[in-house]
Amino acid sequence: MKKAISMVLAVAMMATMLVGCGKKSEEKKVVNADDPIVLMLPSTSEYEIIGYMTLLALEKGGYACENKIGAISGLDMLREMMLSDECDITMGYTGNGMYYMEEEGEKVWNSLQDGYARIKDYDKKTNNVDWLSPAPANNTELLAVTKEFAAANNIEDMYDFAEYVNNGGELKLATPQYWVEYAQGLPGMEKAYGFKVAENQLVIGAKAEKEVSEGTDGMNCTMIFTTDGRIDELGLYVIKDPLEIPPVYAPCLVAKGAVMEAYPEIADLTNAFMKTLTTEVLIGLNRKVDSEGADPETVARDYLVSIGLLDAE
């Protein structure tokens, strides 16, 4: 019995070695063979898709990467990841800089370029962390209602919504805690458009896109992230915000200063696809993952092929 097991093991070992050697000889030269770049991103569709785009682009450019995409469930650890030595590249949103710098409500975050410049400058100086070029997209916080609700009450933009609320229209609005607390969230909207959501009309805790779509508990309005891929499937309408009250949240790869110094080429490799990711493109890509159940890696690969950065297999 023992003999048989050791034979099997020996054969398995030889097979692995042969396969391993076979693979190695095919691979092209790797720039950083013994020091792979660690890509660590949370497990949310947008992070995962952009993470895989980065992985594929870097691998094509000849960089070895360690794939930690989707390794972190939830977004609570994002800032720790940006600052931790254990993660070389992750992703952030320009608007979140106001939390990292503790200046919620400042006007500078309402501009993509100014906000980006501010957090880039701050993180470079204090943490030696580089914010690479942002995508021209805005994954901001707006209000969403169902399409039927919007049509029935003639709601197109926030002025219409304010009128609806002021006329005593029924409302049950779901929102996370933070959004009712700072000047560019709900209070900012209320001030700019002239309405006031009563306390008993608020359900504070979390966004509730699915519940609004299904009408659970009479919920009819929720805060929503604007590049959410499920908007279409859930039949939601995102209420337009002509005054652009909330800050701009543009997706942006965040890399360790040391990594960028060693491999400055990364900036160009990633910017090649980042500059094409508009809000509409991101909604479409997220939709593929969230609504159609596609694998984020496949979505990322197909997209890179479609914009000509990767050869079709």
Place this chain on the structure above:
Amino acid sequence: MKRYNKTIIVLVLISGVALVLPQFMYFKKLRIVANEIISALFCLGDAFYIVMGLIFIVLVLVLLDKHWAYCAAELFCCAAFVLLLYYESQSLESLPLEKTEFSRLSFGPGMWLWLASTAGVIIKASERVKLKWWLPLIISISALLIAALAVEGRLDGLAVMKEYYSQKSMYLENLITHITITLGVMAAAIIIGVPLGYLVQKSKAAEKITFSIINITETIPGISFIALLMIPFALLSTKYPELRQFGIKQFGAGPACVALTFYAVFPIVHNTRAGFKLVDGNFVEVAKAMGMSGSTIFFKIMLPLAFPAIINGIRIAAVYTVTGTTLASMIGGGGLGYYMLQTDSMDTVLLGAIPVVIMAFSIDKGLRSAVRLLPFVGEKRSIEGAERGI
């Protein structure tokens, strides 16, 4: 008058009612929204009558109240489950609804009720079945059949399978990570817990120190404990990067493993202590009188007598650990928590939950029967005492 087994009859009737509920399955055009709520008849077509017929046969069988009838009832319940899964999946093609290539069928309240009541029928019937190998046998056969159907692609209409296909690339890796973390944590907990449990019933000081530590860690909620442990791990990893290859990292399974080990040590220490405390002093006296040495007494008398309690401590710890490992994925440790924490679609959650439930169930059952099979456990009383965890 003949006394019927009322519970099981009620359960069979519930299972029959569940089949005719209008909310049996959800039809999802895409991944998240349940666009149509459909009944079993609408979903299954003619196959509905086959399943209904099986449940009717089960009803007749339990009314017969015979040993062989309960055996057959278990078999028919399992057969109904496999057939139901198969026909549900096959029916997606022929449903007269607007479909996309991403459409799927997901379990509705009716199906869940049917599952729960049928599982109840099987459990209740097994109380009357004397053949101990019968139920494990038919459950394994059904599991193999379902696995074969899944591999063959015959269950592709079900949402869980659709979710599996979109998560396929990492699924096996996450499953293996989950098992590895569980085994590692359990090994550490046993190595620490059992000697510690012996120590605390020997020395008062050790008891005080040990319990003041593990009683506190036991009360900290899992997520916050892991988050707290990330701080020392981060400091160590920044100071001595060479430690990272041993898993001393801020992001990874490390902090979760340490936290889970603390939780797992708790029942093991308590049960080991109780196990040794319950050893009848007379046995030890007799052994001494026979001239046995201290170590012989320990290995030949005390350890065997305390063993059932220790194994039960390990069982409780293992079941906790296999479910608790879910938390590891929050901080980059991998494992099935990745699926269980994606709450968009219930089916993704199931994708992580099903293997965890199967593992927890088999660990529990396996260790329970291991205790019963131990050669030196004669008295039934000691097993029952041990199962209560005293």
